[in-house]
Amino acid sequence: MLPEELLEESAEELYEHAPCGYISTRPDGLIIKVNQTFLSWTGYQREELLGRKRFYELLTMAGRIYHETHYAPLLQMQGFVRELSLELVCADRRTIPILLNSVQKKDADGTPLYHRTTLFNATERKRYERELLLERRKAEQLAQSKATLLATISHEIRNPLNALTAATRLLGMTALSEKQEKYLRILVTSSGSLLDLVNDILDWSKIEAGKLSLEQRPFDPRELLRGVVNGMAARAEEKKLLLRAELDERLPASLVGDPVKLGQILTNLTGNALTFTERGSVTLTVAVRAQHAGECSVEFRVSDTGIGIAPDRVAAIFEEYTQASYDIGMRYGGTGLGLAISRKLLELHGSKMSVESEVGKGSCFSFELRLKSGENVPTERPRSTLPEQALRGLRVLLAEDSEVNTYVLTHWFERWGIAFDTVQNGRLAVEQVRKGGYDLVLMDLHMPELNGYEAARTIRQLPDERLHQLPIIAISASAQLSQQGRVRTAGFTDFIGKPFDTDVLFRMMALHTSRELPEPPERPAQEPAREPLEPLASSTAPALDFSLARLEQRAAGDPQVLAALARLTLHELEQARPALRSALAAGAPDKLEHLCQELAGTIRMLDAAALAATLRRAKGLLASDKRAPARVQAVTSAVDWEMETLIEALAGIANQDF
Incomplete structure (x- = not known):
């Protein structure tokens, strides 16, 4: 055993040279003991501190205020203080960040004797925090740059894509030879593939930004599946594949959920199956697994007789921008985002994808959703055809800096019998609008000299009251998620993105110029009696009285x-x-x-x-x-x-x- 003197010496040495600083103070803060580690950090001599300095005198001005308002009251009330962050002022006026822990020592009667304080040098920790903060700012700047780049690329792709799709449709209305019709089909297919690619990238950007959420509304599942199959029928016919749907007879007539996102998942899976199947069939199966208390567990399966997936590549296909192999990516193309997007959408539903596959024999992708059964979904009125003469005589100003887009749009205007003028920037658009006489303005958002936002804002501020009500429709190829709010704030009446369906544009223009539209089917002279409403909690609740x-x-x-x-x-x-x-x-x-x-x-x-x-x-x-x-x-x-x-x-x- 070591002599008692050696034990005491060893304990004293441990105290003096510990990796943390120790000080002891009287209840009034006067320093009565300090170890060598603290002295080494601060550069003070022991005799400068003991019995001469109070602890708060070694703190910065902000630290002294915090000492008086927080540290001292806390120590007095609860007898200890933990993990306080302060700064010490050294002998040479340097400052050191510290983390401080104090405990109050009392005698048998509960009278405070002294305070023992442990101090940790937080210089490295603060440096690490600054580095983390700097990296976080860099990451945020990178994310913002990524969003801006995405919007710019989207704009640059969608502008020519809009012209391509619109010109293709115009070309299809002309007399073509058999060979020209074949070329036109190739053009339609290629432009459609390019649009799918752009939409995949934009969908993924929305998911990464956390901008997607689920809706809850009634929908007809049979109608949804019919739309998926009909949308893919042309691709199946082109590859001479059998595309079929098998529906469980127990499937309710109405379910409550998000039909848009569910349709996107099924479209992605069915499209993938058609892409990777050379012969045979693709089958979309919907089966009811359980029904209980107004809820229904429904399993969706998309199976094919395609090339299949190697077992060691199954997990990889759900990673973004990843195909099952390099050769497959080169042969079949695509972004590799479809399955990653579907997986994320299923995560929003609280579900996950299952895969069964065998190389050379085919694959089966399946998932299960628990959905509430809804009321019977009212059948929609069939879409009526809007006569082309509905816009005849309309006077329109087109503000668009792209010559190709202007050329294509004006050909549609001519077809619809619209009188129009064109300008290439927002400044000229404002000048033309001042002259008056326009029923509607179509304005691109991104133009030189004066962009669409500024031009619309300027038009709305003009003194002519009529211009405050003039319909101004924004057209843009940008994909920035915050754009809709900016468009409304700038004073636009509506917004349509590129590439747009010319039928949608036609109807939007008719809507905002109050042109004659086909009347809805007349109601019968005597309407059937309405079902009585469920009684409400309050008898004073007003009656339901409106019409759409x-x-x-x-x-x-x-x-x-x-x-x-x-x-x-x-x-x-x-x-x-x-x-x-x-x-x-x-x-x-x-x-x-x-x-x-x-x-x-x-x-x-x-x-x-x-x-x-x-x-x-x-x-x-x-x-x-x-x-x-x-x-x-x-x-x-x-x-x-x-x-x-x-x-x-x-x-x-x-x-x-x-």
């Missing part, structure tokens, strides 16, 4: 136009709803009147008689001297109920993303 007939009439049976119009109306109602609540709560009749005037057009379009009546009651209440809180609360609830009813109805059809 005018909205559908303006859309002329086009689901995309109907969704765009519903989205605009929905946005207006969602913005007005809290403002109405605020006006009623504040008892502000002028503000309420202003809001009612702004909503007047929307109320007329939706035939929202119940909302109109409720707002009249609200205005009457605010105009009277009897504003009992209970009456104000009741009318506020009634207005809110009617707004919620309209919002829910519009949300059901506003499912397209413009």
Whole structure:
């Protein structure tokens, strides 16, 4: 055993040269003991500190304030302080970042004797934190640069792609020889493949940015699957493959979920199966695995007789930009994003993909979703054909800097009987609009001298009141996720992305110029009696009283136009709803009147008689001297109920993303 003196010497040496600093102070902060490690860090002599300095005197000014407001009160109240970050001022005025732990030592009566403090030199830690922060900023800048690059590349690809698809369609309307028709089919197929590639990349960018979320609305699963199969039928016929769908008879007529994203998953899987199958068949199978308490577990399977996948490559095919092998990528092409996107979309659903495959015999991709059974989905009115003469005589200004896009669009204008002028930048567009006479402006967002955003903003600020209502449609090939908000803020009436369907553009122009559209089928003289509504919790709840007939009439049976119009109306109602609540709560009749005037057009379009009546009651209440809180609360609830009813109805059809 070591002598007691040696043990004491060893303990003292450990204290003096420990890897951390030790100091002991009286309750008033006067330093009474300090180890050599602390002295080495700070450059002080022992005699400078012991009995001469208080601990807070060694801190920076900010540290002294923190000592008085946090450290000292905490130590007094709880008897200890842990992991406080402060800075010491050294003898040569340098500063050292430290992490501090203190404990209060008391006698048997509970009287504080002294404070023992352990200090860790945090210089390396702070340096590491700064490096991490710097790397994080670099990563954020890289992500922003990536998003900007993606938007730029998208713009540069979509501009010529828009011209390519539109010109191809125009070419198909001319007389062609058999050989020219063959070339045209190649052109259509190639431009379609290029568009699929661009869309895959943009979908992946949205997923990475966390901008995707699931909708919950009723849909007809048979209609969804019919659309997937019909969309892929041409590819199957071209390769002489049998494409078939097998549906479980127990499949409900309606399910609640996100049909757009489910359709995208099935389209990706079916498209892959057709791509990698040279002979045989591709089968899409839907089977009900379980039904319980209004929910349904449905298994979706896409199987093929294609080339199959090697076992060691199954996991790799779900990685972004990855094909099963280099040879397959060279032979069949593609981005390698389809399966990665499908996997991410399934993760949003809380599901995952299963794969069974054998090289040379085929593959089977399957997944299972648990979906709620919905009410019977109302059948949609068949899309009516809008006559080309509907836009005849319209006067349009086209602001577009791309000569190719201008050439193609003006040929469509000529076909539709539209009188038009063209300019190449936003400055000239503003000058032309000042001259007047236009029914509508089509404006590219990215132009020299004055871009589309600035041009639209300038037009809306002109003194001519008519220009405040002039329809201005933005056209752009950009893919930036935040663009929609900027377009609305700049004063555009609507937005269409490149490459666009000319039918969609035609209907959008007709919609915003109030041209004659085909009337919806007339209602029978005597409508069948409505099913009684479920009783509500409150007997004072207003009755459901509105109609979407005018909205559908303006859309002329086009689901995309109907969704765009519903989205605009929905946005207006969602913005007005809290403002109405605020006006009623504040008892502000002028503000309420202003809001009612702004909503007047929307109320007329939706035939929202119940909302109109409720707002009249609200205005009457605010105009009277009897504003009992209970009456104000009741009318506020009634207005809110009617707004919620309209919002829910519009949300059901506003499912397209413009």
